[in-house]
Structure formats: structure tokens, C-alpha cells
Amino acid sequence: MIERFLKQTHFESIEDYNQNLQFIIPEHFNFAYDVMDAWAQEAPDKLAILWTNDQGEEIRTTYGELKQQTDQAASYLMSLGIGKGDPVMLILKRRYEWWVIMLALHKIAAVVIPATHMLTKHDIIYRNTRASVKAIICVDDPYVVSQVQEARPESSSVQHYIAVTDHGKPIPEGFRDWQAEWSKAPPFVKPDCVNSNEDTMLMYFTSGTSGEPNMVAHDFLYALGHLTTGVFWHNLHEDSLHLTVADTGWGKAVWGKFYGQWFAGATVFVFDHEKFNADILLRQMEKYKVTSFCAPPTIYRFLIREDLSKYDLSNLEYCTTAGEALNPAVFEKFKEKTGISMMEGFGQTETTMTLGTFPWMQPKPGSMGIPNAQYNIDLLRSDGTPCEDGEKGEIVIRIGNKKPIGLFKEYNRDPELTNRAWHDGIYHTGDMAWRDEDGYYWFVGRMDDIIKSSGYRIGPFEVESALMTHPAVVECAITGVPDDIRGMVVKATVVLGQEWKDRASEDLIKELQQHVKHETAPYKYPRIVEFVDELPKTISGKIRRVEIREKDTQQL
Numbered sequence: 335m336i337e338r339f340l341k342q343t344h345f346e347s348i349e350d351y352n353q354n355l356q357f358i359i360p361e362h363f364n365f366a367y368d369v370m371d372a373w374a375q376e377a378p379d380k381l382a383i384l385w386t387n388d389q390g391e392e393i394r395t396t397y398g399e400l401k402q403q404t405d406q407a408a409s410y411l412m413s414l415g416i417g418k419g420d421p422v423m424l425i426l427k428r429r430y431e432w433w434v435i436m437l438a439l440h441k442i443a444a445v446v447i448p449a450t451h452m453l454t455k456h457d458i459i460y461r462n463t464r465a466s467v468k469a470i471i472c473v474d475d476p477y478v479v480s481q482v483q484e485a486r487p488e489s490s491s492v493q494h495y496i497a498v499t500d501h502g503k504p505i506p507e508g509f510r511d512w513q514a515e516w517s518k519a520p521p522f523v524k525p526d527c528v529n530s531n532e533d534t535m536l537m538y539f540t541s542g543t544s545g546e547p548n549m550v551a552h553d554f555l556y557a558l559g560h561l562t563t564g565v566f567w568h569n570l571h572e573d574s575l576h577l578t579v580a581d582t583g584w585g586k587a588v589w590g591k592f593y594g595q596w597f598a599g600a601t602v603f604v605f606d607h608e609k610f611n612a613d614i615l616l617r618q619m620e621k622y623k624v625t626s627f628c629a630p631p632t633i634y635r636f637l638i639r640e641d642l643s644k645y646d647l648s649n650l651e652y653c654t655t656a657g658e659a660l661n662p663a664v665f666e667k668f669k670e671k672t673g674i675s676m677m678e679g680f681g682q683t684e685t686t687m688t689l690g691t692f693p694w695m696q697p698k699p700g701s702m703g704i705p706n707a708q709y710n711i712d713l714l715r716s717d718g719t720p721c722e723d724g725e726k727g728e729i730v731i732r733i734g735n736k737k738p739i740g741l742f743k744e745y746n747r748d749p750e751l752t753n754r755a756w757h758d759g760i761y762h763t764g765d766m767a768w769r770d771e772d773g774y775y776w777f778v779g780r781m782d783d784i785i786k787s788s789g790y791r792i793g794p795f796e797v798e799s800a801l802m803t804h805p806a807v808v809e810c811a812i813t814g815v816p817d818d819i820r821g822m823v824v825k826a827t828v829v830l831g832q833e834w835k836d837r838a839s840e841d842l843i844k845e846l847q848q849h850v851k852h853e854t855a856p857y858k859y860p861r862i863v864e865f866v867d868e869l870p871k872t873i874s875g876k877i878r879r880v881e882i883r884e885k886d887t888q889q890l
Contacts, residue, residue, distance in 0.1 A: 335373065336565055336597055339558060345566070347694050348704060348773075355707040357558065357739055362528045365557035366404065366440035369596055374401035380599065384575065384622065385430045387606035388614065393430050400434070405522035407438035410515060414469070414494055418443040418527050421465045421537065425449045425472040425482070425583070428606035431498045431512065432582045435471060436592065440557075443529040447537045450583030451478050458485040461539055464549055464747065466491040471512065474499035479506045531555050537746060538585050538683050549746035550683045557593045559686040559740020562706055564594020567679050567690045568626055569652050574600035577619065579610075579629035585683045586657055590628045600626070612636040616645045623649040630657030634664050634676065635808060639831070642671040654679060656687070658876065659777040659795045662699035663803040678702050680777065682763060684755075685709070686740035688731065689775050700799060701774040702767070709738050713769055714760075726768045726778050726791065731761040766793060783879050785814035787822045792858050794879065800853035801826060801860075804846060806834040811869050813882045815862055826850075826860035827882055829869060838865045 336343050339358050345351040360368060373380065378398025385393040395403070416422060422444050426432040432448075439446045447465060449458075451473065458481055461467060467489070472478050474497045482495065483506070497509035505511045529535070535554045539547035564570050568590070578590025595602050605618050616637065619627065627650060629637075634655060650672070656679040665676050679690040680702040688711060691703035705711035712720055713727035721727035731741065733756075741761065745751045755762050766778035778784070778793030785792040794812035801810045809829040814822035826846070830838060843863040850859040870881040 373397040385604040404437040408441040409522040410519035420468045421445045423447040455484040462489040469494035471496045551746040560593035570598035570600040572599035576626040577603040628654040638667045661799045661802040665699040684742040729763045788820045823861045825862040
């Protein structure tokens, strides 16, 4: 499959990859037709999805069956008047139907807006209004349905409300019944109006670590940009059974449960569950013989606290991580327990994988890896000049005369914000890093999160990494607190392991402070330590350091 889209499909080294990665770009690329329907023709009996849930139910779907289901779903959506350019919001948790409907919407060139089930009425109204959403397809969950219902009076653009539920269950008032109606759709006729590569295919509302979310618009080539994610970063092949832990409302879902995995011809494994439990997840990986695994570092932090010798993970070949920076201590402990090195990657809602640790590289614990060859990555000082090795700067993408495959097209309906982030031929990520002499990049933090204390610039991640090596710490967030003498001082907000919670005291604070002084430069140690039960996070699971800072400022 990938030979249709790459001039060279196998690489032996970093140099080979950097010099020879070159895409073959179809004139009207559509992932649903050009990849998924092509697999259905070439290997109709090959397993595309293995879905299971915490109730023990299973769905096994071949590429051939998936084509039939997506054709039928596309026909049903067209019968409702949904077509090219129409925004459709999906709030489906990990329901099997998410995969079918995503592909169906691609087939009719509609605009997909995946959303998390944790949205409130306010969140839904905001998205409906900003994106002029035409239809909402949601899971029949009491909370989700209630929030969608409450948003209706202020959502004038929405013409269709569709509920996905189990057969025989009553449908919420005012909703169409997906199960009953899509099965009766007429035979699918491919629309005459084809998409261009520049048309908007997908929109994500950014997680909003500060302020209201922004609409990140991706064109149809965004899917092609994820070929490198699945084939080269995840190192997948046709015999892979790949599990990525991600809610379908997050951008991470299409990174790890959709585009790149199916370019490789792998089987996407889905575990639909309500509440994360490390033991249950490991049992699923053991039972189904998962070969490839990707999750944010937070998940790995919980996995390494389990006795991994109790589980048969002998089929597990490859592990990757992204979504937040990886603490070296977590890398080392996971490798000690499994023998597998985690291969870290980095990107944003606005991009595909921009930095990564590839199979032909030796990972450096805590490093994001090297630039993905489809992007021209650089580090810039605040004055716009390039950084030297070892110097901290902002990660940027140099555009040149052609937008890289995988980079977003714009912040939809917000040219001012687009121009602030993307100007003079450069896209500014807002993330800080430094580069070592081997070309590996090391995350420092968001530019807004950098702490300036007594003349020093301190990145939260470097202090968090030091704290995470202490056995008491499950999670932590480093922020700056205004100080009359030093400008700012470092504060650590810490979640303790269950067995340490009764030891939360001034003695433990001093122990943690001394630990940081021993693990990293002493000037970085947290002068303030606060123990909490949980950290404030966005709906996509990212730590909201801004909320901690605002709370501390109000208390001054």
C-alpha cells in the first residue's frame, strides 16, 4: 500500500530517511477511498478492527466488511442532506461506530469534528456556534445527551441530532436512531463532487490550556501526513495488532487509532472502557496478544507501578509514547520491567508527528528524538535567530514555498490568530526545547510556562523529571509563583502514591526538595511544595499549569 504514496518505502538510517523521504501525492486524495477501499479490494478478508469492551463484547471487522459498512453509513448521511463541507460533530467515546462514521464522512467530503464526551453545555454551544455544526452524532450516554439537549436552544445551525445506542434501547427524545436508520439506507452512490487536497476534512478544537479553544482545520492531505506516524514511528506492519490509549475526541486518536495504522495494513485494537485501570488494560493486552502499544506517559506511570511479571506480554514488540513529555525515570523503569525501550514522539493538534524516535535510532531517555523529514524543524531565539546546540529556543517549522504535508491549513475563521502563529514563512509552535550535538531534541516546556527566577530560565519539565524519580511521586506540575526578591520561585504541586499519602508532611517536603537538588541543578529546586489529590487538567488530559498559577496569584 505505502508504495503508492512514497517513492522509497524502506530506510536503513537517519541519513537515508532524511535524504530520501518523498511523498507521491494523488490529485484528489481521500483516505477512505484511496487507502481503506483499496485494502478492501486487495485484502478483503484481512482484519481491520478488533474491538472489545469492558463488558466482554467483541466486534471483528475485515477491510471488506468495513467498506460495506462505511458505504452504507455514507449513504445514510447523504439521505439527511449532509454533504461536502458540512461540519458534523462526533461525541462517541470509544463506540465502534466512531470508526465507521469517520470514514463515511470522509467519503462524502464532510468536515469531521471529533469531540470528547466530557464537554459541557457551554462547550457544545461554543463549538456549534464557532463551526456552524450541521449535525451532532453522539453516544446515548445520560450525561452526553443531557448536555447536547441543554445546548439545543442556542445551537441554531444544528439540523440533525442522531443517537448511537444499542439495539432495542429507547432513543432520547428529539434524536434520530442511528442503528435503526442507517441499516435501511439505499445503496451507496459515490458523490459527483470530489474533494480537493486543500478542502477541509477535519477540525479539532484545541485543548485550551488557557482561554477558549481554537478551531484547528486540517485538509485532506493531513491523513497522508500520518503515514510516517504509523509506518515509521509506530513501526507497524501487516501483522501488527496496535493499541493506542486515547479518547476519540482527542487528536491522539487519529494519530494512533486510524490513519497511520491502516496505511501499514495493521489491525487497530480498541478497548472500550469507562474508567482506566492498569490491571484490566494489561489483561486485555495479554488476552488479545497486542504487538504494538502507544500511550501518553501518564499511562506508563501507572503501568510501571504494577507487577508486570504477572502478565504475559511476550507478543508485545514495540512501544511508543507522546502527548506530553516523557520523564527519563519512567523510560528506565518500563525498560527494566519489560525489556522494551519506549520510542518518544512529539507533535501538536496542528501537526502530525514533527519529532520522533525512529526504529533505526537509539533512543535517549527523555528525548523527543529528531525532526521528522517531512518537516523543516528549527529552534529559534526570541529575536528570531537560530539557536546553537545546547541552547534553549522555540520549536518552529520553516515552511518555504509549500506547506508541508500534515501541517494544519489555518485556525478556522480566525485569520488574526493564524497570522500570529504562522508568519514570515515560519509556523511557531510555542513549545521550547534544546538540541544536543547528535541532533536529538529535548523538551523544556510551553513558552508561557517558563519560569524566570533570579535571572535563571527554568523549564517545568526538567524539574518535573527530577521529582518523578522519587518513589513517592505519581504526578507533579511545576509552576512559578511571583516573589518580590527573585521575581518568581519554583512551586511543585504533587500527587503522592497511595502508600505515601499518610506521610505528607514538612519532612517529606524537605526530602523532595533535597532530592531535586541532587538530581538537577540546585537553583531549580521547588521552594514551595503543595500536596494535592489530583492535578487540574484539560478535557484531553493535559495539565493546566495556568489554573495552578491563577489560583496562586489570587491567594497572594
